[in-house]
């Protein structure tokens with residue numbers, strides 16, 4: 001798009017996919033925020049918001065909805081409908097895609113099973129898993145951090161929590177990728193949509209069997225707790241149970257992988273900050289919050305207008321989509337002094353990496369726990385940790401920010 005005042009090519013959010021901005025989108029976000037912090041993006045067909053105060057205001061304003069609306073099935077090929085329709089229905093019952101009062105009800109029920117106390121009780125198990133993953137590579141003096149550590153750790157933790165047997169875990173890789181594609185916001189081709197939904201249908205069939213087993217032979221795991229979760233005589237029905245199990249698995253997996261990958265990469269690029277954390281492991285909770293702000297795994301989320309709204313000097317029409325760019329809000333200099341600086345001691349760090357308002361990430365305590373244990377243990381156990389290459393490849397996504405592969409070297413302990 002041509003900017004008539006400056007004569008320069010005007011940048012838009014889609015430019016994040018250009019190699020220089022995929023490597024570092026924050027200068028682009030600054031340009032968007034300075035030029036017009038609330039603009040209508042023709043290509044995305046949505047409003048784009050890059051200022052912290054606007055992002056926070058939209059995410060807590062009920063007129064900006066998360067709901068999917070009624071499930072449309074007319075486009076489905078007749079022969080696939082019996083398989084795909086239940087998948088789409090279960091996905092549409094995930095709390096992420098609902099507004100109050102449905103959202104509050106479902107979130108309340110899931111939160112009864114998935115409590116911060118229960119998450120904290122996992123700390124010794126997370127520590128053991130972290131140590132086992134490092135034991136496997138320690139003598140080699142090198143690893144590909146994403147495949148060897150950042151991917152398996154959250155996958156094993158959430159699969160174990162839900163009570164998924166270890167032998168079924170590799171199948172989860174495929175299923176969580178299917179669901180990630182649906183959340184990614186990109187436009188899927190018809191064939192891709194069919195493949196994605198049929199993967200989710202298999203995922204649901206698997207969980208249906210797991211739930212049936214627990215109804216006759218109860219176990220001590222999160223899936224059982226979700227089946228039993230009750231509030232004033234209300235429980236999750238099977239569709240809600242299935243949809244939200246898939247959400248817990250998928251929402252918590254890729255995002256935490258990206259936090260570990262982006263976080264370690266940021267530390268390795270700032271050796272003095274890495275050293276600070278190595279010497280002060282008690283800084284881990286503050287450090288993880290700063291790593292979440294500095295290079296957020298979820299860069300944007302969206303809402304849809306339920307009514308015509310006059311807001312911040314703009315007229316939004318019912319049905320229009322609004323993209324709240326969390327990554328840009330987290331680098332807004334009005335909210336964070338010197339926002340592009342990694343400062344592991346940063347205080348008053350009210351970042352929006354986990355969202356804001358009623359949909360604030362339910363898994364935040366788990367993600368933070370995993371990252372705290374991971375970073376402190378890695379820095380304690382792996383001396384002379386370095387990047388093996390300066391050339392890292394980013395995931396080509398506007399929504400998720402992650403690293404495909406992160407080869408590192410360290411002194412091997414023989």
Ligand code: HEM
Nearest residue numbers: 095096251252255256259297301354355359361362363367
């Ligand atoms: C919601 C980010 C880890 C489960 C969200 C939202 C964000 C987010 C931004 C809000 C989306 C919106 O408002 O539209 C992250 C990041 C993570 C992470 C950056 C890791 C670093 C996890 C984990 C779990 C989880 C480990 C669970 C195992 C959820 C759920 C919601 C959610 C269930 C929906 C909450 C609701 O709709 O009320 N997450 N998440 N997340 N997250 Fe996370």
